[in-house]
Amino acid sequence: MVVWGMIAETLYTLALSAARPLLPLAARGEGKLARAVRGRRGVLERMAAWAAAERDPTRPLVWFHAPSVGEGLQARAVVDALRARRPDLQVAYTYFSPSAEAFARSVAADFTDYLPFDLAGEVGRALDLLRPAVFAFSKTDVWPVLTREARSRGVRLALLSATLPASSSRLGGVARAVLAPAYARLDLVAAISPADAERFAALGVASARRVVMGDARFDQVWERAQRADRAILAPFADTTQPTLVAGSTWPADEEHLVPAVAGLGMRVVLVPHEPTPHHLARAEAALAAHGLPHARLSAIEAGAPVQRVTLVDRTGVLGDLYALADVAYVGGGFGTAGLHSVLEPAAFGAPVLFGPRHANAREAGELLALGAAAEVHDAATLAAALRTPPDGAAARRYVQDNRGAAERGAEIIQRLL
DSSP states (O other), X not given: XXXXXXXXXXXXXXXXXXXXXXXXXXXXXSSHHXXXXXXXXXXXHHHHHHHHHHOOTTXXXXXXEOSSHHHXXXXXXXXXXXXXXXXXXXXXXXXXXXXXXXXXXXXXXXXXXXXXXXXXXXXXXXXXXXXXXXXXXXTTOOOHHHHHHHHXXXXXXXXXXXXXXXXXXXXXXXXXXXXXXXXXXXXXXXXXXXXXXXXXXXXXXXXXXXEEOOOTHHHHXXXXXXXXXHHHHGGGTTOOSOEEEEEEEOHHHHHHHHHHHHTSOOEEEEXXXXXXXXXXXXXXXXXXXXXXXXEEHHHHHTTOOOOSEEEXXXXXOHHXXXXXXXXXXXXXXXXXXXXXXXXXXXXXXXXXXXXXXXXXXXXXXXXXXXXXXXXXXXXXXXXXXXXXXXXXXHHHHHHHHTOOHHHHHHHHHXXXX
């Protein structure tokens, strides 16, 4: 297994190296990949500038990496808890997806940027510039070359709020072969549940290196709910209509959502996962076709009146807008992207609705079992669930009762230091 793992990791490295010259072509356009490639331009230079001006070698640095916003919520909670325990530390925070750019600015880190591509020259240079004592991955995103280069420099490695569902592709033959050496280099895997911790044995993580810490997103969304940005909520203060906040939606969600709300007397705040010009134009056309008056959030903030539907045309505000929700719809359950976070609306006590594809989201199943959520299959079942929503109080209790992982994660980092 070890030999096959090293061969697979070598092939992975060769494939990435061969693809490197094609990146200028991939940077064209406005898709997620293109924006991710462009965002990485100059990242090592930015790291070098920060390190020269701000890196204090007398202070240990902990480097957190979370690929996107969902994992970032977990990491941010641990960062906050660690900062409270160890204000002497420096913290770096990196991400992979361009959808996390705005979110990253909310993390209490000394340096934030994209993670360089997983090539020895790039991640090795980044490690030499930042000189972390500990590198903490969040949830799933473990990179083979990065772990190898970090281990060779004596950096301690952890995977926090780690998940490994029984259906995970990481347990498949090819992925398992490529990733097994990376998992073998981790000093500690801190899983969200005993079942997840046990499954990491299949990736070669010995029992002595597996613990259970829980899911730090519960801590993060709870704290966020307690301090929602009231400025963004102010334009909506005067309404008496019940409000649906539809968060992280994709066109596949909106195909059911728009006709479902057309026949109901609800105010709607529609928050696309990726508010690109194309997606916004498509959503506006659908709203107009169903006779739903609408305005973009940017226009409302500039003084335009609130309409029946508010179309949110920027990122980074959904966690606050859920404070408006009498009921929430979470996107991703009708497409292939996977269901987005159901914990954010639940923390506000909003009953949660979502589409049928939610096997990737453990919390969705647990909320369903508590009667705090409902699965919908089309516009008709969605409209019925909006008329008689699930138990929002049960959703809030679910989040409240599962807090504590952030402190356990901070304690793990302290032990590794």
